[in-house]
Amino acid sequence: MIDLYTFSTPNGRKPAIMLEELGLPYTVHTINIAKGEQFTPEYVAINPNSKIPAIIDQDTGITVFESGAILIYLAEKTGKLLPTDTAARIQVIEWLMFQMASVGPMFGQLSHFRRFAPEQIPYAIDRYEKECGSFLGGASLLGRV
Numbered sequence: 001m002i003d004l005y006t007f008s009t010p011n012g013r014k015p016a017i018m019l020e021e022l023g024l025p026y027t028v029h030t031i032n033i034a035k036g037e038q039f040t041p042e043y044v045a046i047n048p049n050s051k052i053p054a055i056i057d058q059d060t061g062i063t064v065f066e067s068g069a070i071l072i073y074l075a076e077k078t079g080k081l082l083p084t085d086t087a088a089r090i091q092v093i094e095w096l097m098f099q100m101a102s103v104g105p106m107f108g109q110l111s112h113f114r115r116f117a118p119e120q121i122p123y124a125i126d127r128y129e130k131e132c133g134s135f136l137g138g139a140s141l142l143g144r145v
Helices: 010-022 041-046 067-078 086-116 122-135
Strands: 002-006 026-030 054-057 062-065
Touching: 002 010, 010 026, 010 067, 010 086, 041 054, 054 067, 062 067, 067 086, 086 122
Parallel strands: 002 026
Antiparallel strands: 002 054, 054 062
């Protein structure tokens, strides 16, 4: 059984999707980041970075935080979705790292500056829109994110 500590965010959804794909049993523990629950001493003991998501594998006693690390752990635990052949394995890890370091953060920043920033900052919006557009083959994102 896996205990999944998460909230309804893109990073928080990744492990739940992976657990479903792998057919692993899990229990969801909602950590309401809007209320600061990630800073409670109980949660910091699970993830010292005070971010979601995190898991505790009750079968092994292993705790893992950061969505990419969780995905790799679950793939290795089950022997699914992460090849053992070196060339194929590194290709999967490359794409995971690309998502974790580029796609996820850039789309997150664009969403933040377009929707949630207290003031519209054209430079920031333009910068992240161009970065995200490059991931989509140069497509314009104006008004779409």
